[in-house]
Amino acid sequence: MEDLTPIFPLQPSRIQVAVPVPFQAQAPQQQVGGFTSTPGGLNNGYVSFDSQNTQFHITVGGLNLTLSGADVMTYASTIALDTQKADLHTTTTTNAIGNATINASSGGTAGQKLFIIITNDATANRTITFGTNFKPSGTLVGTTSKSALVQFISDGTSFYEVSRTTGL
Numbered sequence: 001m002e003d004l005t006p007i008f009p010l011q012p013s014r015i016q017v018a019v020p021v022p023f024q025a026q027a028p029q030q031q032v033g034g035f036t037s038t039p040g041g042l043n044n045g046y047v048s049f050d051s052q053n054t055q056f057h058i059t060v061g062g063l064n065l066t067l068s069g070a071d072v073m074t075y076a077s078t079i080a081l082d083t084q085k086a087d088l089h090t091t092t093t094t095n096a097i098g099n100a101t102i103n104a105s106s107g108g109t110a111g112q113k114l115f116i117i118i119t120n121d122a123t124a125n126r127t128i129t130f131g132t133n134f135k136p137s138g139t140l141v142g143t144t145s146k147s148a149l150v151q152f153i154s155d156g157t158s159f160y161e162v163s164r165t166t167g168l
Helices: none
Strands: 030-032 035-039 047-048 054-060 063-068 068-070 078-081 088-092 100-104 112-121 128-129 149-152 159-165
Touching: none
Parallel strands: 068 088, 078 100, 088 112, 100 128
Antiparallel strands: 030 035, 035 047, 047 054, 054 063, 112 149, 149 159
């Protein structure tokens, strides 16, 4: 069996993966949920890249693996989190904006995970509210010059908070 070991980040927000799989096209490329899929010759495997090349997806013999880089979200009073961009989303608060609400673009797919890292500026504690498509345990109150990590998982309709770590 060939080694399917990935080669990880050469750039902070991108992942390069070398997969020595002998792919022989059995059908044309197709667009599926933002991914371009190329059918292959190993157990009907598929290698897919999203339209921004920020995610790599491989399906071989029933094994599914998706790798993605980080989505750096611009801090604003209302932040739009694109659930199709990455698994990891980051933002840094600013004094000029103050508190914020993060809204997810969709309720995700069942089992999809989101990790959100929010770094608080050095001026004041910021309150982050999780709005549309989130089911959080409450608002997040930051600590000056510290970060917080909040993890969510989707049931296919909403993202439910799994855990949060503050004061990082």
